[in-house]
Amino acid sequence: MCFASAKSPSPTVASKKDIEFQEEEDLKSWMHKNGLPPCKVVLKDRKAYDSRHPPIHYVAASEDLQAGDIAFSVPNSLVVTLERVLGNETIAELLTTNKLSELACLALYLMYEKKQGKESFWYPYIRELDRQRGRGQLAVESPLLWSESELNYLTGSPVKAEVLERAEGIRKEYNELDTVWFMAGSLFQQYPFDIPTEAFSFEIFKQAFVAVQSCVVHLQNVSLARRFALVPLGPPLLTYRSSCKAMLTAVDGAVQLVVDRPYLGGQSIVVWCGPQPNSKLLINYGFVDEDNSYDRLVVEAALNTEDPQYQDKRLVAQRNGRLTIQTFQVKVGKEREAILDMLPYMRLGYVSDPLEMESVISSQGPVCPESPCMEYAVLNQLATYFRERLAGYPTTLSEDEALLAESDIDPKKRVATQLLRCEKKILSRCLEATVDLISQLPDLSLSPCPAPYAPLLR
Secondary structure, three states: OOOOEOOEOOOOOOOHHHHHHHHHOOHHHHHHHOOOOOOOEEEEEEOOOOOOOOOEEEEEEOOOEOOOOEEEEEEHHHOEEHHHHHOOHHHHHHHHOOOOOHHHHHHHHHHHHHHOHHHOOOHHHHHHHHHHOOOOOOOOOOHHHOOHHHHHHHOOOOHHHHHHHHHHHHHHHHHOHHHHHHHOHHHHOOOOOOOHHHHOOHHHHHHHHHHHHHHEEEOOOOOHHHOEEEOOOOOOOOEEOOOOOOOEEEEOOEEEEEOOOOEOOOOEOEEOOOOOOHHHHHHHHOOOOOOOOOOEEEEEEEOOOOOOOHHHHHHHHHHOOOOOEEEEEEEOOOHHHHHHHHHHHHHHHHOOOHHHHHHHHHOOOOOOOOOHHHHHHHHHHHHHHHHHHHHOOOOOHHHHHHHHOOOOOOHHHHHHHHHHHHHHHHHHHHHHHHHHHHHOOOOOOOOOOOOOOOOEEO
């Protein structure tokens, strides 16, 4: 389970005793007993893909709601923040600006709380997090918890490398956990357990870290030590949607949710997850939003360091707000604009004549010669790059469509395929835009200009 101790593993399937306890006092009942005022939501069940796991809980409207209604208001006494965990805002800020993230500190706190079992004040909330198992509302864990063979579902996507990099970052944080113990000794005196790296294995910590990552809320206009919060009734019990504008917000003494749309009683309540691309949604929350207007891909271009005119080009790039290794964000639906944004940088890399370079240096803008053969070469390089990226996937877009039409596909493979399909659509539109620009060149019989020091794309 997400916060299981290596010495006291929790069962995968809820026992009869657990179910009875759930019926006696669920999360919401516990919250009401401890200060949650009357609210307009209920907890409902959604069947999990894996029959070995209990159903996914989610927050639904308990009555008809209108836009602007307060669905719930959770008092700060039921919200977990770093300020509350460490008891000292100075220590909290020191830890999070040094080697440990807020997520690592919050995960460690809940791991120690879980070792106290039912004696912990947070027991009902931790039990709910265990029940969710770090899964979002699509019942899929973050790829950070996938096996090596499951990560192969992401072959061709830059997300696969991002997952491995993030996992390594979590390991580095694990190695620094004892810092919290020694810097916040007064807090941990209440726990009669070993220091973190002796009490918990890396795998247990990674599960807890991912669980916290899937449900942490980023509050606005609060102190550094309160900006990341764990809010019972918040995610993952709330469903994230990119098109939604409702957010959990800090108000006087509480964290509340004001809905942005009408709901019928029983409907699942959705909140905004911020302007995150699908790559982040999958890594952080285990889902992909195929209608995500914030989705994007990255194209990295770099001036060739072997170019004799590299230093001059570096200065020109900097003068125009660009770097020698420049990242271009290709936003969904804005692919043609992204290509046009890349062209001045690409043209700069193609300049080879020293006299032309002098003219570029003396100009007051991103002005490079635009001969037909150079433009053809630049666009041809971009087209080749997009074709190669598309060829790097083991499946085609049409094969992805056919796979997603199946009803019995593995949930992890389904969400991975959804991500790949979104990426391929962006890349395909980039290629279409590039080919269209080539077709508009005045003389297609020309050969592309040779470019011994063309920019590098990846």
